[in-house]
Amino acid sequence: MNKLLLLGDEAVAQAALDAGISGVYAYPGTPSTEITEYIQSSDKAQKENIHRAWSANEKTAMEAAMGMSFAGKRSMVCMKHVGVNVAADPFMNSAISGIVGGLVFVAADDPSMHSSQNEQDSRFYGRFAMIPVLEPSNQQEAYDMAYQAFELSEKLGFPVMLRITTRLAHSRSGVIRREERAQNELHFSDDPRQFVLLPVNARQRYKRLLAAQQDMQAISEASSFNTFLPGKDMSKGIIACGIAYNYLMENFQDGCPYPVLKIGQYPLPKEAVAQLLESCDQLVVLEEGYPLVEEMIGGLLNVGNKVTGRLSGILPRDGELNPDIVAAAFGLKTTKLYEKPEVVMPRPPALCQGCGHRDMYDALNAAIADYGERAKVFGDIGCYTLGYLPPFRALHACLDMGASITMAKGAADAGLEYAVAVIGDSTFTHSGMTSLLDAVYENTPITVIISDNEVAAMTGGQDSPGSGRLEAICAGLGVEPEHIRSLLPLKKNHDEMVRVIKEEINYPGVSVIIPRRACIHTLKRKKTASNEN
Amino acid sequence: MKIDIILAGVGGQGILSIAAVIGEAALNQGLFMKQSEVHGMSQRGGDVQSNLRISDQAIYSDLIPTGKADLVLALEPMEALRYLSFLSVDGWLVSNSVPYVNIPNYPEEEKLQESISGFQRKVILDVDSIAREAGSVRAANMVLLGAASPFLQLDYSGLEQAVRHIFGRKGETVVELNLKALSMGKAIAEQVLKP
Numbered sequence: 001m002n003k004l005l006l007l008g009d010e011a012v013a014q015a016a017l018d019a020g021i022s023g024v025y026a027y028p029g030t031p032s033t034e035i036t037e038y039i040q041s042s043d044k045a046q047k048e049n050i051h052r053a054w055s056a057n058e059k060t061a062m063e064a065a066m067g068m069s070f071a072g073k074r075s076m077v078c079m080k081h082v083g084v085n086v087a088a089d090p091f092m093n094s095a096i097s098g099i100v101g102g103l104v105f106v107a108a109d110d111p112s113m114h115s116s117q118n119e120q121d122s123r124f125y126g127r128f129a130m131i132p133v134l135e136p137s138n139q140q141e142a143y144d145m146a147y148q149a150f151e152l153s154e155k156l157g158f159p160v161m162l163r164i165t166t167r168l169a170h171s172r173s174g175v176i177r178r179e180e181r182a183q184n185e186l187h188f189s190d191d192p193r194q195f196v197l198l199p200v201n202a203r204q205r206y207k208r209l210l211a212a213q214q215d216m217q218a219i220s221e222a223s224s225f226n227t228f229l230p231g232k233d234m235s236k237g238i239i240a241c242g243i244a245y246n247y248l249m250e251n252f253q254d255g256c257p258y259p260v261l262k263i264g265q266y267p268l269p270k271e272a273v274a275q276l277l278e279s280c281d282q283l284v285v286l287e288e289g290y291p292l293v294e295e296m297i298g299g300l301l302n303v304g305n306k307v308t309g310r311l312s313g314i315l316p317r318d319g320e321l322n323p324d325i326v327a328a329a330f331g332l333k334t335t336k337l338y339e340k341p342e343v344v345m346p347r348p349p350a351l352c353q354g355c356g357h358r359d360m361y362d363a364l365n366a367a368i369a370d371y372g373e374r375a376k377v378f379g380d381i382g383c384y385t386l387g388y389l390p391p392f393r394a395l396h397a398c399l400d401m402g403a404s405i406t407m408a409k410g411a412a413d414a415g416l417e418y419a420v421a422v423i424g425d426s427t428f429t430h431s432g433m434t435s436l437l438d439a440v441y442e443n444t445p446i447t448v449i450i451s452d453n454e455v456a457a458m459t460g461g462q463d464s465p466g467s468g469r470l471e472a473i474c475a476g477l478g479v480e481p482e483h484i485r486s487l488l489p490l491k492k493n494h495d496e497m498v499r500v501i502k503e504e505i506n507y508p509g510v511s512v513i514i515p516r517r518a519c520i521h522t523l524k525r526k527k528t529a530s531n532e533n
Numbered sequence: 534m535k536i537d538i539i540l541a542g543v544g545g546q547g548i549l550s551i552a553a554v555i556g557e558a559a560l561n562q563g564l565f566m567k568q569s570e571v572h573g574m575s576q577r578g579g580d581v582q583s584n585l586r587i588s589d590q591a592i593y594s595d596l597i598p599t600g601k602a603d604l605v606l607a608l609e610p611m612e613a614l615r616y617l618s619f620l621s622v623d624g625w626l627v628s629n630s631v632p633y634v635n636i637p638n639y640p641e642e643e644k645l646q647e648s649i650s651g652f653q654r655k656v657i658l659d660v661d662s663i664a665r666e667a668g669s670v671r672a673a674n675m676v677l678l679g680a681a682s683p684f685l686q687l688d689y690s691g692l693e694q695a696v697r698h699i700f701g702r703k704g705e706t707v708v709e710l711n712l713k714a715l716s717m718g719k720a721i722a723e724q725v726l727k728p
């Protein structure tokens with residue numbers, strides 16, 4: 001078969017299509033977004049009506065995928081690492097209930113925080129839920145693992161996590177496909193108690209999960225994704241997880257002198273690790289993310305410091321790995337002939353010229369200019385987070401999706417006079433609605449600005465499920481209709497916007513201001529796309 | 534055979550269309566390739582780069598190590614300089630000469646020129662003007678690619694074929710325009726390379 005040139009994300013998507021999924025459920029988030037987008041633009045998905053619409057957030061995505069699995073069909077859930085926190089409740093419980101149709105949970109981690117607020121390592125979640133985790137080192141493995149993960153999930157009766165990282169997700173390489181498999185027929189569990197996690201059932205299901213650990217372990221020991229490469233020099237033994245393997249081999253093009261255990265499947269293959277530990281003077285653990293494996297093997301005390309890696313300090317504790325960092329861990333020299341000249345300035349991202357968020361911030365800054373420390377603005381996650389940077393310097397907080405409204409509420413509860421939340425339309429429906437309800441319930445004096453550009457722009461302009469309904473949602477949640485104010489954010493409307501914002505921040509209750517203008521970047525992109533068709 | 538390229542520019546300039554043409558030409562020659570891209574936040578007018586690796590052997594790392602790049606190919610001069618530390622002993626710098634100023638502390642033109650002129654193996658050209666001469670500024674990327682073509686170790690006809698394929702659905706005029714832009718860029722590089 002011909003090689004396809006695919007991003008890691010696209011390889012995962014193609015594998016899921018070939019493995020016969022009936023649906024993908026996801027909320028966009030870098031670096032996971034392109035998985036779902038690939039399926040959305042696939043002819044096969046359209047022809048076979050494979051579910052591919054965006055979900056409101058990661059939790060709803062995971063739950064819907066569980067529903068599809070309940071009905072016997074294969075489903076895939078995709079999200080970025082912080083999305084796993086949002087989906088954590090159904091995710092943890094899916095390991096208790098188990099699945100019927102194969103369910104693959106793709107977690108895309110972002111070490112070095114290229115587009116994220118932390119670099120948490122999803123392998124911990126896999127271990128926490130006690131389910132198998134697969135971690136590819138290249139695009140072909142991403143394909144093969146995703147394809148096989150569905151079989152593994154059905155064989156064991158549990159969800160399987162596929163953990164990828166930014167570098168793999170957004171790197172392209174040749175991929176060979178496997179045979180296409182038909183979708184599952186609608187069918188249900190033989191056990192009517194399986195999905196009813198009342199304590200009486202859940203205790204039984206949990207015992208089943210515990211008992212299955214042995215099978216998962218045995219499968220890992222025998223897995224072709226965990227391979228041993230012998231080496232002559234026993235002064236070091238290397239454990240290379242996922243993509244870290246590439247950085248190792250980049251430095252040893254003619255073959256690694258040390259024995260290497262390449263890890264692609266968890267739980268860790270205990271026997272292979274024990275053998276390596278015994279036969280070598282020192283273990284070097286190369287892993288992208290947190291020092292999970294290093295800590296597991298070294299334990300709390302790591303007596304004799306035999307296990308080294310990010311924790312011991314031979315590799316940096318934070319940030320993404322690369323060939324240079326791994327070279328340094330082995331004392332190999334990199335040749336740097338030229339330094340970056342001093343004239344090179346950082347070029348941070350910025351709001352596009354002409355973006356409606358700009359007009360919103362200009363008006364907001366003017367409206368609160370006189371209040372000084374008595375006013376604070378709680379930001380949220382999206383393009384408008386860039387309002388923190390000059391020239392606006394408008395934000396005092398940004399924690400997680402939806403937190404703008406609830407943090408503003410808490411600060412108002414604490415006595416802050418002017419608590420303003422700035423949130424995007426997609427983030428509002430992702431997890432701002434329940435926050436707003438909390439404020440309405442107590443009539444907390446906060447002002448919420450939903451800066452509506454009718455898409456999730458930061459992640460590439462995906463549809464926003466609240467489009468056209470934001471006023472109705474706010475009214476439905478109980479915000480007084482006269483304190484729901486829609487605006488058109490344009491320079492010429494600046495004075496009117498300032499006036500409205502001033503009025504509402506001086507109202508001692510919940511108000512919502514909705515400046516609405518389509519994202520010009522998305523408009524431009526759509527125009528170019530339609531010109532090309 | 535191995536060639537490691539760092540493509541650099543500003544989010545929105547379209548460095549990835551250059552990578553697409555090189556990548557297709559390389560695959561058609563039966564070579565291995567890996568190409569890492571920047572998606573997400575930086576695309577909003579920030580600095581973006583792509584690591585493109587081509588080889589007749591399997592490639593491990595998606596990222597090019599420091600001091601190993603054969604070519605830095607940039608649509609913007611300050612962005613070209615950002616990746617100098619990646620260039621190898623015989624590495625070349627091929628860059629657009631026209632600054633893209635979207636930050637308040639962008640270096641003064643003179644200082645920028647000084648930095649660039651200190652570097653020997655380079656092809657610096659005004660891709661926009663040349664593209665305009667070829668028929669449209671929209672072909673600027675192909676001018677730059679043309680200027681890089683002597684360093685790519687790929688058949689020039691393979692690049693032409695990839696251009697034909699990639700721009701094919703936009704019609705014959707667009708294909709011809711881009712081929713012309715490609716050859717004009719190539720001519721300039723060949724001029725520089727003349728002993």
Ligand SMILES: Cc1ncc(C[n+]2csc(CCOP(=O)(O)OP(=O)(O)O)c2C)c(N)n1
Pocket residue numbers: 027028029030080082083086381382383384401423424425426427428453455456457458459464
């Ligand atoms: C839990 C979680 N899921 C997903 C993301 C990724 N993400 C960041 S911004 C964004 C879209 C925001 O859209 P919107 O609020 O409408 O703002 P815009 O970018 O359109 O201005 C998404 C999906 C995230 N940071 N956290």
Ligand code: SF4
Pocket residue numbers: 350351352354355356357383453457458519520521522577
């Ligand atoms: S992509 Fe859209 S929302 Fe984001 S900064 Fe640009 S115009 Fe504004």
